[in-house]
Amino acid sequence: MSKRNSAEAKRAARERLRAERERQQKRAKIRRQVTVAGSVVAILAIAAGIGVAVAGMEDGNDSTDWSAVRAQIEDGESGAPAEGDFATAAPAHASGDDGLTIRLGEEDAANTLTLYEDPRCPACASFEQRLGDAVKEGVENGDFAVEYVFGTFLDGSLGGSGSKSALNALGAALDVSPEAFAGFHDALYSEEFHPAETDDAFADDERLIEIAQSVPELKDNADFERAVTGDTFAVWALRMSDTFDSSEGVTSTPTVKFNGEVVETPQTAEDLTALVEEQGTDAG
Template identity: 40%
Template sequence: MSEKNREGKRAARDRLAAQREKQKSAEKRRRGMIVGAAIICVLALATVGGLLAANAGKKSSASGPTIGPSGATGKDGLAIPVGKEAARSTLTVWEDFRCPACKVFETVYRPTLRELVDAGKLKVEYHLVTLIDGNMGGSGSLHAANAAACAQDAGKFKAYHDVLYDNQPKETEDTFADHAKLIGLAGKVGGLDTPTFQKCVKDGTHNGWVKKSNDAFEKGHFTGTPTVLLGDKNIIEDRTMTPAKLKQLVEAAHKS
């Protein structure tokens, strides 16, 4: 074989190897796009329940005085903050504990949010609403939100918040309407199941506050739950958003 032929074959092999590397890179990018799109699609599909509730659930069964939980902040004291006040970025989450889409968001984003909050780079402000009660009937959204506010009084909101989502019933089942169920779940959070917490849950101490929060959601003309705002941007509507991208945005703001 001549030197010219050997060089030609080497060049062909090099071109083939380069083409394979390009294909591998393209496939890797494609898989990444599929994962990101899948997350958004699951959230979008699950949000249908919240969207229907937003249209149907214009009335709340909550009543009584407005007694906000300890440490509530924001306009009219309707936000439950998690994280350091000095964090450069704030994520505003409007959620319903009966909402399947809210659980999807929690499942996908919780590890990233926890990491950013623990690092002091992000503060999350939770707003509790009762859309599913209005759409499906019942009072589970209201009672769960009140119980979460009672947990906030005890300084254990986030832990109980996570327990509620980890034990979320089917959207059609009003399991959280049962005070005994909510109190039983408090047993999964160390030091929360106390007589004070139990009384707060049974009395519906924060029901009026939950109603006021739900009213604020409706006045905000949001389309469904979860509504998740980073600044003024609803990240649920961003089809390119992933936990990794959110982390990049928060860390960039932290460094600026």
């Protein structure tokens, strides 16, 4: 083989190698582009999923425009809600200033146990499941009256509106009777019905009405259901939440006051009995 032929063969080989390298580089570039594009699509899909989840948590199935309820309250004078699209009356059987407390038991009971709760609060649910019967027994025995003040701060912390919607529904139950309120309150906090803290299930009016079917006074009660779906006590719910927020010494839920003073939250029925014996006032 001549030197010329040999040189030409080498050049041809180099050209083939160069062409092959270019093809490989092009294929690698395409793979990188496809990978990046796929990653972008995946990220966008994840972001969209998160957005849908967050939107779902914020909105739930709640049709109530809570910002409009708040605006109506703020348009009022001296803390009273202005007239507007939402009813402003407190439920029948409400107590305290402007009907912003719920009191069960003898009106002139010597002692008062005040419970500060949020409907979505898991610690409140645990408290009610452990001590609910003991509280009820104390009220029935005349050892104390019990007052409830509800907050809705978990809606702000976690997103959603379940606490506000549940409080509107609690007002609707109280409007029926104290017994209806007590039964519905117990049902909301029960192991059977209370959702996880991050589950905004109480934002769904239909779910609240479904839970109410377990309460004899509320089963198929059309007035109650209209009040729930019609936001009859939405203004009252936010005003009670404001009362909760301004309550002295209340920094978490549940907070317990006995005769107006914050006390260590009882953990057992025996703790509650001891509290009444040590700090209670004898009615006689």
